[in-house]
Amino acid sequence: MGRERESERYSRQILVPGWNQEKLKRATALIVGLGGLGSASALYLAGAGIGRLRLCDCDKVERSDLNRQVLYEESSIGSFKVEEAGRRLAALNPLVELEKLNVFLDSHTVGELVKGCQVILDGLDNLESRFILNQESFKKRIPYIYGAVHGWLGYAGFFHPPQTGCLACLMQPGLSQPEPVPVFGTVPGMIGLVQATEAIKWIQGIAPSLLGRLLIYDGLHLTFDLVNVDKNPACPLCSKK
Ligand SMILES: [Zn+2]
Numbered sequence: 001m002g003r004e005r006e007s008e009r010y011s012r013q014i015l016v017p018g019w020n021q022e023k024l025k026r027a028t029a030l031i032v033g034l035g036g037l038g039s040a041s042a043l044y045l046a047g048a049g050i051g052r053l054r055l056c057d058c059d060k061v062e063r064s065d066l067n068r069q070v071l072y073e074e075s076s077i078g079s080f081k082v083e084e085a086g087r088r089l090a091a092l093n094p095l096v097e098l099e100k101l102n103v104f105l106d107s108h109t110v111g112e113l114v115k116g117c118q119v120i121l122d123g124l125d126n127l128e129s130r131f132i133l134n135q136e137s138f139k140k141r142i143p144y145i146y147g148a149v150h151g152w153l154g155y156a157g158f159f160h161p162p163q164t165g166c167l168a169c170l171m172q173p174g175l176s177q178p179e180p181v182p183v184f185g186t187v188p189g190m191i192g193l194v195q196a197t198e199a200i201k202w203i204q205g206i207a208p209s210l211l212g213r214l215l216i217y218d219g220l221h222l223t224f225d226l227v228n229v230d231k232n233p234a235c236p237l238c239s240k241k
Pocket residue numbers: 165166167168169170232235236237238239
């Protein structure tokens with residue numbers, strides 16, 4: 001019975017050429033940050049039937065999150081995001097194993113967080129944490145899917161050195177943004193879905209991908225630009241010296 005329900009659940013996506021549900025079922029994805037980006041990517045990774053989702057966030061839901069963080073509702077306010085996200089995702093797809101980590105990402109915790117996962121989705125909102133995650137992904141050779149938003153603009157990138165450059169090739173640490181950052185809710189939704197798409201393709205070995213490139217989405221002018229992210233020979237992290 002369970003098996004039948006499972007094939008019924010995924011019956012539309014397995015029609016997609018090249019689709020490999022078994023590979024997806026065996027995979028673990030880490031989502032760090034369950035905000036606007038992580039909400040969108042988590043819902044679609046769970047819906048697609050990824051085997052295990054490791055969710056990491058130590059914040060509680062605030063009312064100002066609800067314009068974009070679609071995992072939550074009014075009644076979620078004041079509760080931990082991992083708990084609310086876990087409830088919502090389990091209700092969506094009980095076949096997905098959920099690991100809820102109410103953990104602050106830093107250089108001490110990052111090693112455990114990424115352990116055993118096949119892909120990392122960055123749903124963070126600050127560059128310091130992104131650099132810690134980028135560094136760990138480089139060290140452990142786990143591909144890193146970057147996402148960021150500002151106002152009408154959204155960015156998605158896919159780094160997997162040495163095949164590509166890394167986040168530190170593209171930007172320097174220490175660039176701090178004034179808080180709070182303006183965000184129109186659909187923009188992190190769009191970018192989170194791009195991140196989920198790339199994660200699902202990567203796990204199944206479906207090409208082409210965003211590897212080594214940056215997608216720039218402009219929600220105001222409705223443009224999608226793809227630019228190459230070259231390896232930076234002066235990169236302090238991934239450049240061989
Ligand atoms: Zn680099």
